[in-house]
Amino acid sequence: xxxxxxxxxxxxxxxxxxxxxxxxxxxxxxxxxxxxxxxxxxxxxxxxxxxxxxxxxxxxxxxxxxxxxxxxxxxxxxxxxxxxxxxxxxxxxxxxxxxxxxxxxxxxxxxxxxxxxxxxxxxxxxxxxxxxxxxxxxxxxxxxxxxxxxxxxxxxxxxxxxxxxxxxxxxxxxxxxxxxxxxxxxxxxxxxxxxxxxxxxxxxxxxxxxxxxxxxxxxxxxxxxxxxxxxxxxxxxxxxxxxxxxxxxxxxxxxxxxxxxxxxxxxxxxxxxxxxxxxxxxxxxxxxxxxxxxx
Amino acid sequence: xxxxxxxxxxxxxxxxxxxxxxxxxxxxxxxxxxxxxxxxxxxxxxxxxxxxxxxxxxxxxxxxxxxxxxxxxxxxxxxxxxxxxxxxxxxxxxxxxxxxxxxxxxxxxxxxxxxxxxxxxxxxxxxxxxxxxxxxxxxxxxxxxxxxxxxxxxxxxxxxxxxxxxxxxxxxxxxxxxxxxxxxxxxxxxxxxxxxxxxxxxxxxxxxxxxxxxxxxxxxxxxxxxxxxxxxxxxxxxxxxxxxxxxxxxxxxxxxxxxxxxxxxxxxxxxxxxxxxxxxxxxxxxxxxxxxxxxxxxxxxxxxxxxxxxxxxxxxxxxxxxxxxxxxxxxxxxxx
Numbered sequence: 001x002x003x004x005x006x007x008x009x010x011x012x013x014x015x016x017x018x019x020x021x022x023x024x025x026x027x028x029x030x031x032x033x034x035x036x037x038x039x040x041x042x043x044x045x046x047x048x049x050x051x052x053x054x055x056x057x058x059x060x061x062x063x064x065x066x067x068x069x070x071x072x073x074x075x076x077x078x079x080x081x082x083x084x085x086x087x088x089x090x091x092x093x094x095x096x097x098x099x100x101x102x103x104x105x106x107x108x109x110x111x112x113x114x115x116x117x118x119x120x121x122x123x124x125x126x127x128x129x130x131x132x133x134x135x136x137x138x139x140x141x142x143x144x145x146x147x148x149x150x151x152x153x154x155x156x157x158x159x160x161x162x163x164x165x166x167x168x169x170x171x172x173x174x175x176x177x178x179x180x181x182x183x184x185x186x187x188x189x190x191x192x193x194x195x196x197x198x199x200x201x202x203x204x205x206x207x208x209x210x211x212x213x214x215x216x217x218x219x220x221x222x223x224x225x226x227x228x229x230x231x232x233x234x235x236x237x238x239x240x241x242x243x244x245x246x247x248x249x250x251x252x253x254x255x256x257x258x259x260x261x262x263x264x265x266x267x268x269x270x271x272x273x274x275x276x277x278x279x280x281x282x283x284x285x286x287x288x289x290x291x292x293x294x295x
Numbered sequence: 296x297x298x299x300x301x302x303x304x305x306x307x308x309x310x311x312x313x314x315x316x317x318x319x320x321x322x323x324x325x326x327x328x329x330x331x332x333x334x335x336x337x338x339x340x341x342x343x344x345x346x347x348x349x350x351x352x353x354x355x356x357x358x359x360x361x362x363x364x365x366x367x368x369x370x371x372x373x374x375x376x377x378x379x380x381x382x383x384x385x386x387x388x389x390x391x392x393x394x395x396x397x398x399x400x401x402x403x404x405x406x407x408x409x410x411x412x413x414x415x416x417x418x419x420x421x422x423x424x425x426x427x428x429x430x431x432x433x434x435x436x437x438x439x440x441x442x443x444x445x446x447x448x449x450x451x452x453x454x455x456x457x458x459x460x461x462x463x464x465x466x467x468x469x470x471x472x473x474x475x476x477x478x479x480x481x482x483x484x485x486x487x488x489x490x491x492x493x494x495x496x497x498x499x500x501x502x503x504x505x506x507x508x509x510x511x512x513x514x515x516x517x518x519x520x521x522x523x524x525x526x527x528x529x530x531x532x533x534x535x536x537x538x539x540x541x542x543x544x545x546x547x548x549x550x551x552x553x554x555x556x557x558x559x560x561x562x563x564x565x566x567x568x569x570x571x572x573x574x575x576x577x578x579x580x581x582x583x584x585x586x587x588x589x590x591x592x593x594x595x596x597x598x599x600x601x602x603x604x605x606x607x608x609x610x611x612x613x614x615x616x617x618x619x620x621x622x623x624x625x626x627x628x629x630x631x
């Protein structure tokens with residue numbers, strides 16, 4: 001009992017000092033602000049049914065209502081509450097971005113590890129393929145794939161995944177090529193470790209900080225790409241609340257000055273992307289201080 | 296000179312496998328998709344004979360390897376097939392729209408470079424001061440803004456509410472200048488058609504500035520980072536020691552030397568600029584290849600979709616070669 005309290009105190013103390021240390025530097029402030037923004041949107045996504053004042057896919061009042069005390073963000077052309085749609089839209093944004101980042105890293109990281117470690121022809125061919133994809137505008141590639149696969153959470157995630165695989169591949173591969181000649185790897189080989197063990201126990205952990213940073217940055221990018229795809233009408237099928245789709249829909253009524261239909265979904269995108277970018281940026285400077293300036 | 300020539304040739308040869316890989320990816324992505332192009336064109340209720348005929352016409356009955364080789368062969372002579380919607384050659388349609396995209400991206404590039412160089416250099420000059428912090432915040436916040444949303448806000452403010460600027464199109468009807476380069480701003484300038492120039496300028500102002508500002512976020516960071524590296528070099532200290540004014544040290548000495556990496560990075564951002572152009576063109580109904588691609592996707596016009604993506608890929612590779620060659624020309628150390 002006593003022990004538990006002590007541990008808890010100790011832990012809370014550690015967290016407090018950690019946060020205190022963090023908030024002292026600019027990097028730390030970035031991480032904290034980013035974390036707050038991201039957690040805020042997670043909160044919205046999880047508790048959307050409780051927080052949302054209305055059902056996001058049914059008319060809650062008259063159409064084209066400007067923001068007022070009942071509908072804080074106004075209503076769209078079909079009389080749906082924009083606030084509820086923005087809150088629910090968080091779900092799609094987070095779902096697709098996390099899904100695509102997870103898939104991209106699951107494919108890209110092992111390929112990068114192998115290519116970097118094995119080298120030779122395999123490395124050259126993979127690198128050439130990945131570089132070609134990397135050089136091409138991600139959004140346009142995603143547009144092509146999404147157009148072919150059709151709408152849906154999984155399809156959009158696949159389209160975005162293809163775009164981000166090369167990012168993981170390149171970073172991991174480049175790190176592995178320099179790491180595999182380090183002393184600690186040579187040591188592992190000397191004591192008879194198998195290639196698989198060397199890769200998973202020795203090399204992979206060293207690439208981990210970079211992977212985390214890229215993941216955070218990619219989450220930001222993936223949300224933008226998803227919004228872009230649905231803005232172009234390639235995203236999730238309506239009536240599911242989706243920021244990009246709402247922006248597309250709102251644009252039709254832009255000339256009659258119905259600003260609320262586009263302002264709020266856009267602000268949501270900016271804030272969530274900003275959250276992930278700050279987090280990624282901050283983590284990058286925190287975890288890889290020496291390469292911070294170069295990005 | 297010969298080393299530069301050698302460099303150019305090597306660079307072009309290196310681009311060929313890259314182009315081939317992209318072509319292959321585009322081909323297979325568009326081929327293995329679940330939807331059938333013929334059903335997409337004719338609708339599900341078309342009579343089977345018509346479907347059969349069309350499949351044969353489009354060469355869809357051939358084995359995929361044969362289709363692939365045919366496709367590459369045709370591309371080599373500039374044949375991208377015909378649009379299934381308008382029945383016109385895809386390449387002709389793309390070339391008609393291409394100048395609009397070039398004009399938009401060039402304008403945006405100029406805006407982005409001006410903002411990037413100014414903010415980036417000022418931030419490096421006043422490292423960790425309020426200017427630097429503002430520039431860094433600008434970079435990270437603007438990077439988070441979706442270009443199409445920003446475009447709509449610009450339309451709302453300057454078009455719908457203030458009525459200052461047109462919100463769509465490239466030029467008013469009947470105002471087109473005599474066609475020379477097909478870049479309206481340039482053509483109007485050459486022919487001295489001021490009315491047309493003013494009109495085209497008013498049209499490009501919103502989309503171009505929107506795209507330029509969004510891309511500038513990356514430029515600010517790049518210029519700042521490279522300037523910080525350069526400012527720590529000995530020759531900058533030497534310039535300072537000789538009593539040259541700080542402004543001249545920054546803009547004349549440091550910036551010039553920081554320019555090679557900056558140029559390379561700007562070249563890399565060109566792909567991003569084109570992706571942004573697809574969205575911006577859609578928002579502002581700008582008649583370039585971005586809005587062409589999006590329109591063709593709506594009609595599921597496969598030849599046109601494939602053609603525009605291949606064209607964009609080709610364009611990007613050409614630009615990246617150009618940038619590398621310019622770099623090699625400026626900085627002889629690059630030619631290896």
